[in-house]
Amino acid sequence: MAGTTGLDQSKIVDIDLGGAAFKQNAWTHLAQWAQSEPFYVPAEGGTEVVCGRYGDAQEVFLDTERFSSELPKGRGFEKFDKYMGIQVLAQTDGAAHARIRKLLMPAFSSSSLTRLEGRITELVDGMLDAIEGRAGDSFDAMRDYGAKIIVGALLDAMLRLDEAQKAVFLEFHEVLPLTTYVKAGEPYPEVCVAALEKARDMVDRIIEERRARPGDDFISQLISARDADDKLSDEELFNQTFTVCGAALSATTRSMGGMMFALFSHPDQLDILKNEPDLMPMGIEECLRFGSGGYFTFPRVATCDTEVGGTKIMKGMIVRPSPQAANLDPKVFADPLRFDVRRNPKRILTFGAGPHLCVGNRLGKMAATIAISRLVQRFPHARLADPAFKPQYGGAVGELRIGELPMLKH
Numbered sequence: 001m002a003g004t005t006g007l008d009q010s011k012i013v014d015i016d017l018g019g020a021a022f023k024q025n026a027w028t029h030l031a032q033w034a035q036s037e038p039f040y041v042p043a044e045g046g047t048e049v050v051c052g053r054y055g056d057a058q059e060v061f062l063d064t065e066r067f068s069s070e071l072p073k074g075r076g077f078e079k080f081d082k083y084m085g086i087q088v089l090a091q092t093d094g095a096a097h098a099r100i101r102k103l104l105m106p107a108f109s110s111s112s113l114t115r116l117e118g119r120i121t122e123l124v125d126g127m128l129d130a131i132e133g134r135a136g137d138s139f140d141a142m143r144d145y146g147a148k149i150i151v152g153a154l155l156d157a158m159l160r161l162d163e164a165q166k167a168v169f170l171e172f173h174e175v176l177p178l179t180t181y182v183k184a185g186e187p188y189p190e191v192c193v194a195a196l197e198k199a200r201d202m203v204d205r206i207i208e209e210r211r212a213r214p215g216d217d218f219i220s221q222l223i224s225a226r227d228a229d230d231k232l233s234d235e236e237l238f239n240q241t242f243t244v245c246g247a248a249l250s251a252t253t254r255s256m257g258g259m260m261f262a263l264f265s266h267p268d269q270l271d272i273l274k275n276e277p278d279l280m281p282m283g284i285e286e287c288l289r290f291g292s293g294g295y296f297t298f299p300r301v302a303t304c305d306t307e308v309g310g311t312k313i314m315k316g317m318i319v320r321p322s323p324q325a326a327n328l329d330p331k332v333f334a335d336p337l338r339f340d341v342r343r344n345p346k347r348i349l350t351f352g353a354g355p356h357l358c359v360g361n362r363l364g365k366m367a368a369t370i371a372i373s374r375l376v377q378r379f380p381h382a383r384l385a386d387p388a389f390k391p392q393y394g395g396a397v398g399e400l401r402i403g404e405l406p407m408l409k410h
């Protein structure tokens with residue numbers, strides 16, 4: 001893997017991209033990245049390149065010829081194989097990627113989303129009832145709400161899993177971030193391997209059941225998905241069910257935390273949305289710009305010696321575009337650290353760009369819009385328990401996942 005010999009030494013930044021110290025100061029770093037040329041980070045296994053300016057990140061997202069999502073497997077690359085060997089759509093390129101995406105898309109069509117909207121609203125209202133019913137005035141907007149939204153929207157409304165099946169999926173989702181911290185040559189933590197096996201058995205059983213008795217759920221849709229004579233093989237069906245859910249659970253949970261924190265830590269902006277509810281779609285877009293919760297997407301690997309934004313990149317280097325830094329680029333978003341629900345930001349990179357643009361972007365945005373609008377309507381005086389609250393960020397390398405968000409209801 002690539003070292004630092006022959007590189008512009010002034011562009012080497014010694015920083016632990018997944019470390020707690022980095023995460024706690026992430027906003028300072030991200031705002032700097034948004035204005036810096038791509039730079040090198042010596043990492044376990046080889047030098048990585050971080051692209052934070054909007055144009056640089058976008059260039060990497062769009063050019064799958066030079067920047068492939070198909071990372072090598074094996075020693076030194078264990079930490080990038082988040083799903084421990086399962087073929088992930090986000091790490092497949094070219095014709096194979098386009099084919100699977102085409103087969104997946106009907107499950108994310110407007111009519112599929114319209115069918116889900118009412119069910120998601122009901123589930124969200126049920127969660128708010130439970131918060132209302134809790135003794136005392138305090139609640140945890142992450143544990144009691146944000147982290148549950150996609151569980152309801154996806155596992156319940158979209159996949160129609162029962163409680164035991166949901167628990168298996170969530171257990172897997174809980175330990176998954178650990179795989180992104182595995183060092184070269186180390187095995188995956190036992191707890192991840194065990195959770196994967198349990199989830200694998202469960203998904204296999206569900207596919208079998210739905211094949212025998214198809215319903216109007218996502219898995220049944222995938223089973224019957226056809227493009228001319230083409231359809232998903234059993235292996236692909238398993239991989240997609242598994243990894244689409246993984247992508248949805250981690251991304252939506254961390255985004256819900258980032259979005260709620262952005263909004264509730266700016267009470268003046270929250271008041272604007274309460275007084276002018278028509279601004280909500282614009283406000284949600286600003287929440288997504290400001291608090292996407294992910295500072296990296298899946299990494300890319302350079303397929304040739306090349307250059308981005310004035311920085312040399314050698315074949316084989318890991319390249320990390322940062323959507324969250326790009327969303328703070330002052331050349332694209334004026335005064336980017338100002339949270340402004342009237343901003344109406346265009347072309348945010350929260351859902352990536354190019355061929356790997358998030359397939360669930362409309363579903364994720366719909367679930368977040370329902371969740372935030374209903375929370376504000378139901379508890380118009382809801383606020384952070386401590387107005388100066390500073391979140392502790394956890395999650396995988398690349399994620400800023402808020403664990404707790406203590407709030408008051410009234």
Ligand code: HEM
Nearest residue numbers: 089090247248251252255297298351352356358359360364
């Ligand atoms: C607010 C919530 C969400 C955010 C911020 C988000 C973000 C992203 C980003 C940035 C990517 C691009 C990854 C890359 O280029 O390496 C992506 C891809 C993906 N997302 Fe999401 N996502 C969200 C919700 C969802 C949901 C709800 C689903 C499914 C139900 C989903 C499924 C996927 C899949 C399958 C991919 C891979 C697409 C491909 O490679 O073609 N995401 N997401």
